Amino acid sequence: MAYLEVRGVAKSFGKKKLLDGLSLEVEQGECVVVFGPSGCGKTVLLRIIAGVLEPDRGEVWIGGKSVMNVGPEARGVAMAFQNFALYPHMDAFENIASPLRARSRPEEEIKQRVHEIAGLLRIDHVLDHLPKQLSNGQKQRTSLARSLVHGPSVLMLDDPLRNVDAKIRYEMRLELPRVFRKFHSTVLYVTQDYKEALALGDRIGVLMDGHFEQVDTPAAIYGSPRNRRVASLFGDPPINLFPIRPERGGDGAVHAQIGGQRVALGPRAAELAGRDCVLGVRPEDVAFGFDQAEGGIPVELAAVTPFNVRTVTLLKAPDATEILASRPEDNSLAAARGHRKGWARIDLDRALFFDAASGARL
């Protein structure tokens, strides 16, 4: 039995059904990232687990027991709020000490543990500051320290890196896994940033339309998304999606028109002949070159965006189909800025096929 279980939870606000029979299981010590577009109910899910919001139906189980009749203070759940929710009239030390005070720990222990966690998160020099005197990064760390200080069995972080600047976000993304391991907490982490999701999650739950569309490891979510909506949420630049209708040619091989060019789809598409599909190709699986290659699509170089390490190019096929390609940075493309003809070659072994109507992966 999983340590944290959400069973068929539903919650509506007025006529809007936000969560619709959602279920999730999280093992002890595991970090599950709840990922989804804004307004999809991620925060509501955390609040229901925390006990500050009542579900319309469904149950939350922690450690093998239903906690539906247990108040938020007794669930053994800690949460770092997106808006930090620090106590404005208490200094950072008292903010962090609050969970320990609630447990009536001796003063010596409180001091020691607050300084320990503050040192770990590098806020030990601002412990005597009031929240309004702290920078956003420090507030975020204070709020995180408060949720970690008593070693909670379930830790929930509600988009904690949203309100901090890019540098701290990057640092924390590296630091958080270390912190989670140290406390061996079961972690639910909410984010809208797919990079954060891929970096932090043991598993990622993609929340859409009131339920989890897919709960899987980061590699599986990225490499074999269940449907095209999941596929398009992950990746920057986003995945290329081409509507295609594979046909079986005279030689028995399956072909499709991509960008006005007849492209052999390879053995994986053998059963898709005659069916409307969507071909999903990650930009890194598109190779662009100035020399004609077999199976290549003639394209025009429409735009080049250097991203330091990788260069993203926007290619235009003769029928105006746009193809995004990304490739390791080199200077040849930068020199070729402007409209140049070239050839795009799609790595079909790594391409994804989706049903045109349902969007499900084939």
Added chain:
Amino acid sequence: MSKGLLRRVIRGGLLLVVVLFFLFPMFWVLLMSFQTNQDILRTPPSLTFTPTISNYVALISGEIQTSVGTLPVYYMKNLWNSAFLSACAVAMSLVLGVPAAYAFARFKFRLGEDIAFTLLSFRFAPPILVLLPLQLYFQDIGLYDTYLGLVWVYQLITLPLILWIVRGYFEDISPDIEHAYRLDGHSWFRSMWKIAIPLARPGIAAAGLLAFIFAWNSFIFALVLGSSDVQPVTVGSLAFMTASGIQYGTIAASLVLSVIPTLVLALYTQRYLVEGLSLGAVKG
């Protein structure tokens, strides 16, 4: 003269008119309190007179000299009654009203809005409407002419005021701050006591001060429900309409004296009123 300067002069002038309009009566009362009745009643009124403190002496010593002899006044007793009644009424309203305001702000319960509105509606009806039946009841159950009885009916004035003002302040506090405190492991009662009330303190101070002033200025309840033993200054000042005429000077002096406590209180609580609700801990 430049346009900006002209505008500033006009604005200053208009402000001066407003200030004079509101402050002149108080200024006149202050002058009257240092005049004898003869000076006050002189026509046309004059700004030149020989100041006298006889009005204040009369109030404090408890004896007023009139043309028909010496009359006793109980002004100092009345002043004490005012302070005692108002303070008790506000204290009772705070004890009852702050937790109630918290409940109305934070919890949804059946008839919650209706109860809150009913409490507010006490302020709609003219007090005289309930006073006559109240007086009969009070005489029956022995509350007539007691401090307890007056403090009780003063709740009609102070409780709705405190309830509604403080409720608004509680609603302005982000519930997440309290949620966070609950998740730390504290009970809802502690989260009210340690988080909500300290954060709403400026609002509670403002409501308390306002309620105190309303209670201090109330007249009709004490007039009907109490005798001279428990009457506040508002009612006590009626004694200066004596058989030998209205003692304008004494009335003015009693007004000046009765303003002082509320003025001092307002100046003292100002510190809390301007102390902004610093929500630096929540972003967005």
